[in-house]
Amino acid sequence: MATGNSEATKARILEAARDEFSAHGIAGARVDRIAKAAGCNKNLLYIYFQSKETLFATVLEQNLRRVYDELRFTPDDLPGYAARVFDFAMANPGLMRLMAWAGLEQEAGDVALRNAAQSAKVAAMEAAAHDADGPGARLAPEFLLTAILALATAWSAASPFGPRLSPGLAADPATLRAQIADAVAAIAAARTGP
Amino acid sequence: MATGNSEATKARILEAARDEFSAHGIAGARVDRIAKAAGCNKNLLYIYFQSKETLFATVLEQNLRRVYDELRFTPDDLPGYAARVFDFAMANPGLMRLMAWAGLEQEAGDVALRNAAQSAKVAAMEAAAHDADGPGARLAPEFLLTAILALATAWSAASPFGPRLSPGLAADPATLRAQIADAVAAIAAARTGP
DNA sequence: GAGTCCTAGCTAACTCGTTAGTTAGTCTAC
DNA sequence: GTAGACTAACTAACGAGTTAGCTAGGACTC
Incomplete structure (x- = not known):
């Protein structure tokens, strides 16, 4: 056997x-705690991954990658897409915190992956919205x-904002999703426009 | 003289x-760096304030407190309020980061102050929106x-999201505020409703 | 089929720079 | 000569990263 x-x-x-990272961020995370929670020796972290970073x-x-895999973008059903993003965010609080930490603690991160996904979505929205424009243009897809x-x-x-200021609303996900x-x-x- | x-x-x-806290958060902040930047001895931090926390x-x-002082809430002009919040957020990036760190690193924080402000705004919105309701109710003020x-x-x-995914938009605050x-x-x- | 070597997977114990917090004392003005 | 403002130097602990070595089992040799 190989591995x-x-x-x-x-x-x-x-x-x-x-x-650990989700709870404490990079600076607050403790390598020893990770090793203990994983039930293995700390040195293995450095053998398999090079550093904390x-x-x-x-x-x-x-x-x-999980986010991009599990969240299909539907340019012709934006409310539905928003509802799915909402469900995903509520179902994965740890992942949301992880992304927030990354945004605060890292300079740039993997801009390439995210920018590609962003451009694809913007293009899809533009393609889906080529029907008539009345007086005043629609809001820009990127926005x-x-x-x-x-x-x-x-x-x-x-x-x-949400969970801290209005815990009552957060406790009722169904109506929140509808709103x-x-x-x-x-x-x-x-x-937009006059 | 007194002081x-x-x-x-x-x-x-x-x-x-x-x-320092804005750049690195609580866990990442270094007390020595703060003292050096303030041009004083580290011990003074512990004399005037008790601890890093x-x-x-x-x-x-x-x-x-600055946020609550500088941002007047206008329940009868919500777009204007949003524009002012936007301007404030763009003018005070450090403060926005500070709030984000607090949300991630602290358990609860000073819930009392924020909840009071929230309730006052919700009440003001309800008072301002007692005009006729057509078929289907308006979205809840809290939401x-x-x-x-x-x-x-x-x-x-x-x-x-914004600054990282679409730096182009963020570079043009005027149209962004309008949008x-x-x-x-x-x-x-x-x-809302059927 | 016993002895020996080797490797993958893993661990205990260590190093050493860093860091929050402290102590003891200096200086200046009144 | 005392009180307020401040400092240099210290301490004790922590925490990322390292070292040296253990153990099980496969394989190879004779």
Whole structure:
């Protein structure tokens, strides 16, 4: 056999690292705690991953990939997309925190991957919205996309607004999702200009 | 004279601490760096503020107070309010990061202050929106308020979306502010239900 | 089929720079 | 000569990263 059970150990480390980084960020995370939670020796972290930093980068990339895999973008159903993003964000609070930490603690990160995904979505939205334009243009796709993401994640664990300010709303995800979808529909139909 | 120039030193420490915490968070901040930036001895930090944690809490409270002081809430002009929040967020990237760090690193923080502000705004919105309701109710004020904040700050330095994904938009604040105002107007006018 | 070597997977214990927090004392003005 | 503002130097612990070595089992030799 090629690998023995080292792959299982790696997986356990990545899982423990995800939890630790999600809870404490890069600077606050403790390598010893990760090793203990993974039930293995600290040195293995340095054998399998080179440093705390690269371990974080690995965890982040692995989890970002999950986002892109699980969230299909539907340019012709933006409210539905927002609802799915909302569900995903509520179902994965740890992942949302991880992304927030990365945004604060890392300079740039893997801009390439994210920019490609962004451009693809913008292009798809432009293609889907070539129907008639009345007086005043629609809001720009690039703007609309960010607005959708901001709205859909405003009640996630990583947001300073939603869950902290109105815990009552966050406790009722179904109506919250409906309200987000309604709001996105309103923005998508909105026209700018006089 | 009562105080000598210790007040000036305290102010320099708070300023240096704001910058350090804003850049690195609580766990990543270094007390020695703060002292050096403030041009004073490290021990003074512990004399004037008790610990790193309470220094952070002091910095946060002082700056949150600025937010509440400088941002007048206008329930009858929500797009205008959103535009002002946007301007404030763009003008104070360090403060936005500070709030983001606080949300991630602290358990609860000063819930009382924020909850009071939130309730006051919700009540003001309800009072301002007692005109006729057509078929389908308006979106709940509590929801609308969080949505506005999420939209208005989506391009701030602390957001994982706006500035990182579409730096082009962030470079043109005037149209961005207009788009945010339009979007908020659309949501505020939106009705929910069938 | 016993002895020896080798490798993958793993661990205990260590190093050493860093860091929050402290102590003891200096200096200046009144 | 005392009190307020401040400093240099210290301490104790922590924490990332390292070293040296253990153990099980396969394989190869005779």
